[in-house]
Amino acid sequence: MTQQPIIEVKDISINLGGAWVHKNLNLSVNRGEILAIVGGSGSGKTTLLREMLMLQKPDSGSIRIFDHELTTASRLTLLEVQKRWGVLFQQNALFSSLTVQENTAFPLREHTELDTKTINDLAILKILLSGLSADAAVKYPAELSGGMQKRAGVARAIVLDPELLFLDEPTSGLDPESAGAFDELILNLQKTMGLTIVMVTHDLDSLWHVTNRVAFLGEGKVLCVDAMAALVKNPHPLIQAFFSGARGRTTQRIYD
């Protein structure tokens, strides 16, 4: 089966603070897959995510998403493309003065002409789909647990029915039970909405349980992209060091 990748990053290089963070980095993401980005601290995971979201421009190279070249796209094209993806930032970035329902409805108010009732109904639907109860919809973020806040962030990220979802460390800071439940949510969303998911994570349970492929960043490049079972056998010293370290156990959550 040959299919045009939904994301195609080609030969990107970026120099930050005098050092090359990426040097001719390549990565393709297939439609419908769950791909994780891993690598040591400072290997450029967040930078790569920011480049794909066009929050940071690489010095050279090409980033194609939905068949649009983003590095040279107009503001208008970027706005159109951005509506087709959802993002869950590490700190959720929920508005603290808005309820969960108002937070979830926000992109619909910004980007659609729908009437208030339809907007509220769609927001509730996505809140329920994210595994929160209708009771949670009227609460403010500060009234929710960390796991519930992540789910509210997901509800907002999927409210415009995106094709692509970016998640930055979605299970970090969650207790093992909530993290496991969040993994199930990711799998469910991928199935029910046919989403393509790109996530930065160092959570080994998530890596084993939810991903189709994992891209390992090191030396300014993607050193290997493969299914987890194959990746952990890759002999590259950085990959071996990463997975055989003290945190390289599948039972990591128990020790967190």
Ligand SMILES: Nc1ncnc2c1ncn2[C@@H]1O[C@H](COP(=O)(O)OP(=O)(O)OP(=O)(O)O)[C@@H](O)[C@H]1O
């Ligand atoms: N705005 C910036 N100015 C200078 N250097 C930067 C900037 N942003 C990132 N860097 C450097 O780029 C490198 C990659 O950073 P990045 O945040 O992408 O790493 P990471 O893989 O996400 O690390 P972590 O696992 O610690 O989150 C680091 O050495 C960082 O210090």
Ligand SMILES: [Mg+2]
């Ligand atoms: Mg980071």
